Amino acid sequence: MRAPALFLSLLLIPATAGAQDYLNCRFAPGWEQSGAIRQYVSGNLYDYKDGGAEGYLAYGFVRMTGIDCKSGANTLQIDVSEMADPDAAYGIFSANLDPAQPVARIGMGGQVQPQSASFAKGDYYVEIVEVAADPSANDTAMLQALAAKIESRLDGRVTPPEPLQWFPQQDLASVRMVPESVLGLRQLQRGFVAKYRQGQAFIVVEASPESAAAVLKALREHFAGASPAQIGDEAFEVKVPYLEGLCIFRKGRILAGYSNLPDASQAAIAAAKLAAYIP
Amino acid sequence: MASRTSRRSFISTGLSAGLLAPLAGATPAIGLLKPLDDPAPPNSPVKLTYKTLGRTGLKVTSVGFGCMITSDPSVVERAVDLGINYFDTARGYQNGNNERMVGAALGAKRKQIVLSTKSHAPDKAGMMLHLDQSLRELNTDYIDIWYLHGKDTPDQVPDELIEGQQLAKQQGKIRFAGVSTHSGQQQIVPWMVKKNVFDVVLAAYNFTMDASMDQAIDAAAKAGVGVVAMKVMAGGFRGLKPGNPLSQKLAQPGALLAALKWVVNKPGVATTVPSMTGMDQLDENLQAMQSPLSTGDRQILAAHLEQIGPLYCRMCGQCDGACKQGLPVADVLRCLTYADGYGQFALARERYLELAQAPGARCADCSACTVQCPHGVHVAARMTRAQELLS
Numbered sequence: 001m002r003a004p005a006l007f008l009s010l011l012l013i014p015a016t017a018g019a020q021d022y023l024n025c026r027f028a029p030g031w032e033q034s035g036a037i038r039q040y041v042s043g044n045l046y047d048y049k050d051g052g053a054e055g056y057l058a059y060g061f062v063r064m065t066g067i068d069c070k071s072g073a074n075t076l077q078i079d080v081s082e083m084a085d086p087d088a089a090y091g092i093f094s095a096n097l098d099p100a101q102p103v104a105r106i107g108m109g110g111q112v113q114p115q116s117a118s119f120a121k122g123d124y125y126v127e128i129v130e131v132a133a134d135p136s137a138n139d140t141a142m143l144q145a146l147a148a149k150i151e152s153r154l155d156g157r158v159t160p161p162e163p164l165q166w167f168p169q170q171d172l173a174s175v176r177m178v179p180e181s182v183l184g185l186r187q188l189q190r191g192f193v194a195k196y197r198q199g200q201a202f203i204v205v206e207a208s209p210e211s212a213a214a215v216l217k218a219l220r221e222h223f224a225g226a227s228p229a230q231i232g233d234e235a236f237e238v239k240v241p242y243l244e245g246l247c248i249f250r251k252g253r254i255l256a257g258y259s260n261l262p263d264a265s266q267a268a269i270a271a272a273k274l275a276a277y278i279p
Numbered sequence: 280m281a282s283r284t285s286r287r288s289f290i291s292t293g294l295s296a297g298l299l300a301p302l303a304g305a306t307p308a309i310g311l312l313k314p315l316d317d318p319a320p321p322n323s324p325v326k327l328t329y330k331t332l333g334r335t336g337l338k339v340t341s342v343g344f345g346c347m348i349t350s351d352p353s354v355v356e357r358a359v360d361l362g363i364n365y366f367d368t369a370r371g372y373q374n375g376n377n378e379r380m381v382g383a384a385l386g387a388k389r390k391q392i393v394l395s396t397k398s399h400a401p402d403k404a405g406m407m408l409h410l411d412q413s414l415r416e417l418n419t420d421y422i423d424i425w426y427l428h429g430k431d432t433p434d435q436v437p438d439e440l441i442e443g444q445q446l447a448k449q450q451g452k453i454r455f456a457g458v459s460t461h462s463g464q465q466q467i468v469p470w471m472v473k474k475n476v477f478d479v480v481l482a483a484y485n486f487t488m489d490a491s492m493d494q495a496i497d498a499a500a501k502a503g504v505g506v507v508a509m510k511v512m513a514g515g516f517r518g519l520k521p522g523n524p525l526s527q528k529l530a531q532p533g534a535l536l537a538a539l540k541w542v543v544n545k546p547g548v549a550t551t552v553p554s555m556t557g558m559d560q561l562d563e564n565l566q567a568m569q570s571p572l573s574t575g576d577r578q579i580l581a582a583h584l585e586q587i588g589p590l591y592c593r594m595c596g597q598c599d600g601a602c603k604q605g606l607p608v609a610d611v612l613r614c615l616t617y618a619d620g621y622g623q624f625a626l627a628r629e630r631y632l633e634l635a636q637a638p639g640a641r642c643a644d645c646s647a648c649t650v651q652c653p654h655g656v657h658v659a660a661r662m663t664r665a666q667e668l669l670s
Binding site: 044179 | 347348350351353354356357360369371372373374375376397399404428429459461462556557558559560616617625629
């Protein structure tokens, strides 16, 4: 068993060195590290995040590395979570962002507030929380600069998930990535949901046109009374409790549609507009 | 005195004797408030069972709804219409977005249900700020049960947090005060009973846990503290690597429902809050109220425990001090779980090296192991593997 142990110890070295690269309190002038670097994995994230851990796990949480920084009586908690893939990293970022506040151009997307900052880049989701002695302190500029320095040391994609570009922008209230059961339907395993002033749109990217067709068939059978619609490669519309007017179409390996409109025909009209944006 | 009966033998006993746990209504009701006369919706197509939530007097469905990772409000709306009447969220879930979703989903039906949320704030000022935010996001003027979030030891509950809950009661912003706990139940639940200022405990409780947990839960219920169970499906399995035996076992057909039924049928537990993201999960979980824990369910759970038994340390603490070389057995096995269960060798090794151990102590040096795990973990073999892998 010595050889595997040696191999494992070699694997540890770059992981630790990487964390030191992007976790440095001195990225923010006047701040010093307090305590050791902390690490969590899916098995012990409850120790740190309590029940909130399940939210991370739903997005394919792999591991978290973090440090605390001190400046006088103020503390910064910096946590960098590695997620399953960039879409999942963007997903947890989008689930946690405040829709009433603007999104900043950090990595794939970020948000900076007076005492907190967060962003996603590549597989990473970064959270910075300040515990300030003065609850009314506004450290937006410091947090913006710190987030930028951490972001510059993380590898990975800086463009948001492509499907987000396909949602019509008019009356768009919020977008998020849903890790499972889009619209509460188990068949739609993972996708993007855009909330509008009225109704919501969704996009699910399947592995292949064949698998997308199979899911659409299962959904059509699930909803009694569904009638065909002329959108994309195939589509149906229906009015059902809770999702109200609903239209789902397939375009290649993409499943998309509209729900929660007053009737099925309105959902079909909105879905047709969405289909026009999808390549 | 804590029973030494293991969960496995308990389930086996139940199987051989054909015992079934008492159903709804077994929890003592110490009603300070008049409960709803008829909490059932008039046209619910499913059979619902109700229990009294301790001294609150609230009649709650024995299956509730954990909203934490629910994305679509339609699932919450349908659960309300089907008659589920206990819904749980927290200020910290998705940075407040979860409360916002729940508030929007409940809408005008909010007063039909029992709503709980939580604050993780460390001080009174912070928790009162959280409470006002929760009320705003949930679009309500009162919270039925307000928990102090994730408290595992009494010293995590300073007096100022208790004062905050009492103040919120006086202000009419909350009806009842509670504490949620993930891993310190055997310590904090008896403390809560003794403190006599908490109405409800939300505790991790499932079929894999030691029998002493049953005693803590039953004692709380008998004292009038309402018990809400979470992680009822041995929570945390979501995070296991694909292919891990623990997740594979709970993925078996019927296993999750059997685990839920096990808790629903515990007389000391008033309700449960399984997470639900989709309509299918909702339908499946409702089945836990349709029929009692069956012999088949017990067989599934017993088989599950049998298979994970040799590997899975439940951190019951019964092996503390049992190693004649002074090795911290439970801590070492937990490190090994990080490596074997979660594939995180770096963390496993780091935590292993942090443990205070006698230098050079090795399981291979002993001719026989002095540690006998009541749950059947093969201690010597697992310790040896940990030493080979992580030293």
